[in-house]
Amino acid sequence: MLTKNDFQIIAHQKSAPNIYRIVLQGEFDYAKVKPGCFVMLKLPDEAYQLRRPLAIAACDAVRKTITLIYRIVGDGTRLLSELAVGTQLNVLGPLGNGFPLEKVEPGAEVLLVGGGTGLPPLMLLAQALKEKGCKVSTAIGFRTAAMIFGEEEFECTGRLLLATDDGSKGFKGNVGELLTEQNSTSQYTSVYACGPEGLLKMVQRHFSATEAAIYLSLESRMACGMGACEACVVSTKDGILNKRVCVEGPVFDGREVTL
Amino acid sequence: MLTKNDFQIIAHQKSAPNIYRIVLQGEFDYAKVKPGCFVMLKLPDEAYQLRRPLAIAACDAVRKTITLIYRIVGDGTRLLSELAVGTQLNVLGPLGNGFPLEKVEPGAEVLLVGGGTGLPPLMLLAQALKEKGCKVSTAIGFRTAAMIFGEEEFECTGRLLLATDDGSKGFKGNVGELLTEQNSTSQYTSVYACGPEGLLKMVQRHFSATEAAIYLSLESRMACGMGACEACVVSTKDGILNKRVCVEGPVFDGREVTL
Amino acid sequence: MMAEERLAVELPGLKLKNPVMPASGCFGFGDNRYAEMFDLNELGAIIIKAATLKPRIGNPVPRIAETKSGVLNAVGLQNPGVDVILKEKLPILHKKYPELPVIANIAGATQAEYVEVAKRMSASSMVSALELNISCPNVHEGGMLFGTDPATAQRLTKAVKEVSKVPVYVKLSPNVTDIVEIAQAVAAGGADGLSMINTLLGMRIDLKTRKPILANKTGGLSGPGIKPIAVRMIYQVSRAVNLPIIAMGGIETADDVIEMYLAGASAVAIGTAHFNNPTACPDLIKALPQKLDELKIKSLGQLIAEVRSAQ
Amino acid sequence: MMAEERLAVELPGLKLKNPVMPASGCFGFGDNRYAEMFDLNELGAIIIKAATLKPRIGNPVPRIAETKSGVLNAVGLQNPGVDVILKEKLPILHKKYPELPVIANIAGATQAEYVEVAKRMSASSMVSALELNISCPNVHEGGMLFGTDPATAQRLTKAVKEVSKVPVYVKLSPNVTDIVEIAQAVAAGGADGLSMINTLLGMRIDLKTRKPILANKTGGLSGPGIKPIAVRMIYQVSRAVNLPIIAMGGIETADDVIEMYLAGASAVAIGTAHFNNPTACPDLIKALPQKLDELKIKSLGQLIAEVRSAQ
């Protein structure tokens, strides 16, 4: 069931410069949440007409909580960052198709590649893949050491490959260079990526010649989130804008989607 | 000095159906506050472009607080009523000319006439007149007993004449009928009124043949509150809309203003 | 009076149990997730996404930008074309909701195209009325051009009326100097009703890229920020032209619906409000009876009559 | 570069230390309480309330209504007439702020009246430029009519230019089908610059009285809700007409100012934002240098040049 219920903010803190982690408690269809799914938050100010899509980074069906991690990029996320614990927030969800977990075998070696605010959905994914018995490696990149977040989460679920542009922590360079240097292409049966367009394109290029299944989680400006307005479309192989990120996505087959 | 500072809500409760009392703490020019002065509150939602004018009902320069009493009449006051203690509210003020207290002598018999949300400025006025040594009578009217607010305030400052339309408390009828019945026209040297247009007109009629000074506090839709936009004008004797409620008012000579 | 009867309104070709319908472009062809949140049978009717003769892939992305109390869209009439709509989309909708009146929004680049789409669409028993979209600001041929010149608008309306088997509501553009003149022209062309208003042409520019946020550069502005313009136009037109008006433009609450009726509307459509509140339509339908009580209005039918006679 | 130099802009008749000025009608003649909140010398310039030949008492009240992210006003050009303004209002302003450039907004019911007001106003050494208001929606004669017909607009501009001793900025109405056509007409009439945009014609209706809230029925819509329309119009006009543009319409923040520059503006005026924030102008002036740093813009002058050359 898809619902729009009021959730209560039960925790809200800064995790890194401009990055916030918010825990919301409330009722929705926890059984339908898959890694890669997202919610749309209504901002508590009447001037804003669009909900903000944010990926579910963690989900606890027993305590009835979801965790979101977001970066302040504009007015909406700035407003969000100012909300106090105890405030009610209206949550539409769960939305979107998640990563197709049923296609991966226990014991498989899988790679997660993330950057920026692409990390949150990968956190839930890493958890799920680990529970399934996969060998999870995660490659993530940041500008500099001070910007890093999510390190613990990914260390808990497997091997973490960390890159910073300035080398202040981990590999010096971007995630693409890290993967090239590690020569890590062939051992993975599935590769999952979420992050800026450049990172997704790099993953497409890097693994196109391999046998690995490639899954990319995309962002797109959304209005309805319900598959009704055609705002959020992306192109698949046939080159026309025929897939809606909000219902057919946000996760797409990396061999089909045109970035 | 005129300022627009953030005040903190330190108390906020319902006083009667749809009537709220809010106490705000903050810095502004307390020395400039006279009975009849008002503030303009910025609503904490970007969709609202106009501040809401509210009269100062009580003012404590030592504790640095002002008390406002408002009725929920539309979206703005509804939003206001939902704000929790601790919230910051931006206050522009003090605004307007108050009642001309310098013109009344200690010992004088004065009458305050109020209805609806005209009561708040009269509360501060009753206090000031009492401190000046005047004999204060206040006549106020409500629809029914359950709607009454401000009773204690006016009982503290002098004689209270209370009317309800349905007679559920005090005189049965409106304030005009109460004054007629009491035959109270001649003993007052000054009459101060604030409330709906009908009540103000009644006061004009009722006291026009007397010697009493008549002061009416008016409401008007405002934009700037600064005397710049000409939105809030009213007519004085010459019949043209030439006085701005926000700067020349809200208190006008009842023998000059055209309602 | 029963709750339902109070909300019932009758317009050419449309017997509506209530006056609330999703606006064109904000509800697709009903084949979306809204049906998971409420029963579409609760709606007064549904106005489907614009149909063109050939499939249209629409504009490049981004197609949407936010503004204060508004939204800019430049979807660009993406649709699978009238034949696919008739063969694949409408049958699904009709099977699930056989009683739900469907208003088909139609668009074209030339008069001939409009006429052809109207002919095919109106021949379907699943379609109760046409909404002639002469006001889309997001396509480069046709679209808004048909809605800004009175003579062109009149000619097009007449041509479509000649072939249409169902009543035709002409959807007017607010991007004109004199909306009354256009309304009079389409009335003279034989329109059965009007839809007002489509979006206002607007733009947002990204400060970093220095380019318009929308790939199409300009887009159509909708949402509560434009409501006062819609109210003004409906007020002016309803006094000049004796045609029923389906009102749209920023409607969010029952108060907004009544304001549109007082301006001169006979029914309402809801677009942008869906984005913050996916159950905007059923919420409004539930809120209306209480609002009527509060304002001592017996029924919407009577309100329409009272407003018209007070004009 | 010094902070001041970064914000300085030069327009016909106007050497501005910064591009921020209060918009006409929202700041009176400077004789109001804003001066208690900041030093008016901080402003780039001031655009005074519309002046007409004879005193005008304006429209009946209510003159103001609120909308979502907007305000409707129907003040109706209340002013004491050009002679009183020149004799009583401007000297006060000039004495207190001798360096503050004054742009005088002028209006009229006939071309002859406009011309007469322009003649008298522009003859004053206290006036740096005229803003020719051909777009006021709140008066029944003249006003907006001059701004909706290209030929009339061109004729009026030419007549005013012939008598004016200072540069003339023509203030355009957004209530038109084709703003570019009007801008081209006034450019052909000899305008030195443009002011864009005036308010959009709107209405709110009171649910209880069933009557428009404004006594004048319709009013002009301003505020952040109309900004996307202003941006679009400035973008279109700046590409078609080579005249400097003073931008207005919903500007609240430094971001909004830069967005207007990216659309094609050379200076900005602030109206509605004053109501929520009486220090909107000085706040913007203070915020601009940091915003320029953030966006790596050396100066507004250079930004104007870059935007023009990228067009």
Ligand SMILES: Cc1cc2nc3c(=O)[nH]c(=O)nc-3n(C[C@H](O)[C@H](O)[C@H](O)COP(=O)(O)OP(=O)(O)OC[C@H]3O[C@@H](n4cnc5c(N)ncnc54)[C@H](O)[C@@H]3O)c2cc1C
């Ligand atoms: C499926 C999905 C999942 C996402 N998950 C996350 C997440 O877990 N953490 C996170 O920090 N961000 C995530 N994003 C991006 C996030 O939605 C935007 O950063 C956010 O909406 C920006 O809002 P704003 O008001 O601060 O920015 P503004 O730029 O002021 O927003 C203006 C409009 O543009 C939209 N917008 C701006 N940037 C983006 C973007 N990158 N993607 C989509 N819409 C955008 C906004 O939603 C809004 O409608 C996700 C986006 C999508 C589509």
Ligand SMILES: Cc1cc2nc3c(=O)[nH]c(=O)nc-3n(C[C@H](O)[C@H](O)[C@H](O)COP(=O)(O)OP(=O)(O)OC[C@H]3O[C@@H](n4cnc5c(N)ncnc54)[C@H](O)[C@@H]3O)c2cc1C
């Ligand atoms: C000088 C002055 C002092 C006032 N003092 C008080 C007071 O102490 N207590 C109190 O309850 N009310 C007082 N009012 C009235 C109060 O300002 C309005 O009730 C309030 O602004 C309504 O806001 P809203 O958003 O709920 O109503 P809406 O109707 O949604 O407001 C829409 C717009 O209309 C304006 N408006 C609506 N009603 C009035 C009104 N009666 N007077 C002025 N503007 C109005 C609002 O300010 C706003 O701009 C005073 C008004 C003035 C001018």
Ligand SMILES: Cc1cc2nc3c(=O)[nH]c(=O)nc-3n(C[C@H](O)[C@H](O)[C@H](O)COP(=O)(O)O)c2cc1C
């Ligand atoms: C995303 C989106 C798509 C739209 N598509 C269409 C369309 O295909 N045909 C049409 O006539 N109007 C279209 N419109 C306009 C709406 O039907 C409606 O006239 C307008 O948005 C004003 O109503 P609102 O403020 O309630 O959204 C669209 C509006 C939006 C926001």
Ligand SMILES: Cc1cc2nc3c(=O)[nH]c(=O)nc-3n(C[C@H](O)[C@H](O)[C@H](O)COP(=O)(O)O)c2cc1C
């Ligand atoms: C209360 C009010 C009065 C106005 N009076 C005038 C006027 O006299 N002359 C004029 O050209 N514009 C007038 N305007 C329009 C503004 O100058 C400005 O063009 C418009 O409001 C858009 O800017 P904004 O959104 O920043 O307010 C007035 C606007 C308001 C809100």
Ligand code: FES
């Ligand atoms: S956001 Fe509307 S279809 Fe995806």
Ligand code: FES
């Ligand atoms: S509210 Fe602007 S002059 Fe009074």
